[in-house]
Amino acid sequence: MSDRVADHVTSLVRRLARHLNRKLSDVLTLLFNHKSAGSLGAVAGFAIAVVFVWRFLRSPPARQRRSPPKRRAPIQAADGGGFGAVQMLKESDAGGAIDSPPQLTVRQIVRKKLAGCRKMTCQLLGVILEEKSAEELQKHVTVRLSVVELLLEIAKHCDLYLMETILDDESEERVISALENAGLFQTGGLMKEKVLFCSTVSGRTSFVRQLEADWHIDSDIEIISQLSRFIRNQLYISPMEPGQIAPNVFTSSSLEQYFS
Structure with missing residues (x-):
């Protein structure tokens, strides 16, 4: 789900960049045709917006990845498997020790x-x-x-x-x-x-x-x-x-x- 959202955001940013590019072209044309203070202010604001967009594109949002679950190394019995392997696994989970019955004096x-x-x-x-x-x-x-x-x-x-x-x-x-x-x-x-x-x-x-x-x-x-x-x-x-x-x-x- 997070990967799909990141792709969608990136697509929107790219579309916005293309739109700003077209607007920048229109503003430069307007600036050369009408050299006024208002036009210069609009160009400066537009330039700042372009810089922010450019930085955003250089650092795309990191995708969150789920780390794979750690697997326990298989415990092999001396006889190759079967009941012995299951028994050794149980002993490992219990701390590797089996209580033996106490010896009577x-x-x-x-x-x-x-x-x-x-x-x-x-x-x-x-x-x-x-x-x-x-x-x-x-x-x-x-x-x-x-x-x-x-x-x-x-x-x-x-x-x-x-x-x-x-x-x-x-x-x-x-x-x-x-x-x-x-x-x-x-x-x-x-x-x-x-x-x-x-x-x-x-x-x-x-x-x-x-x-x-x-x-x-x-x-x-x-x-x-x-x-x-x-x-x-x-x-x-x-x-x-x-x-x-x-x-x-x-x-x-x-x-x-x-x-x-």
Whole structure:
């Protein structure tokens, strides 16, 4: 619209210039024929008008132009486009950062998993120790280092008892010594008096029931099944997935895996 108006104004100015040119010719003719003061004044005024018109023609009105809109440079994804390009564009609009979910600490995980737990009992073999049988304890005892921090945190959260079936007193001494060397008795949460030993599997079941634990952790499916009616929650440690044993029995390949 502004371009059309400017063209129209220019056309009018040019027509006015041609008209003034004709008038100037008439005035000069009149001046030469009638040399008077009035004629001279008319010529001077006409000359001034011509100068203004000439300057106006030398500087035509500038046309307003709309600057083209700025385009955002396309964001290309590593795979060449598709959903990846759209995703990267969204990340760019959001400031180039995507909030990742916060990582929970060991303390937060333990509190969440054992909410309301007052007392926990836990088997040693296959859960806290690398050994899987009482016969192995007669030769060596190895504490799984990956569970040390977790056990210390559980001991802060609830009353923790460890228990195992052994074949001789020497095995008991080896177990206590290995737990102590691993630093499990240094914080005061877990004490030597809370590590219980028995000579039969049924004796471990009796320990759990007498302590009235809220949670029990074991790798023996028979003990888990026997205690499912009496213990609020249990964790069955097994490398295989046995399926649903009972509504209050959870399954995991390891203790740290369940609390990860």
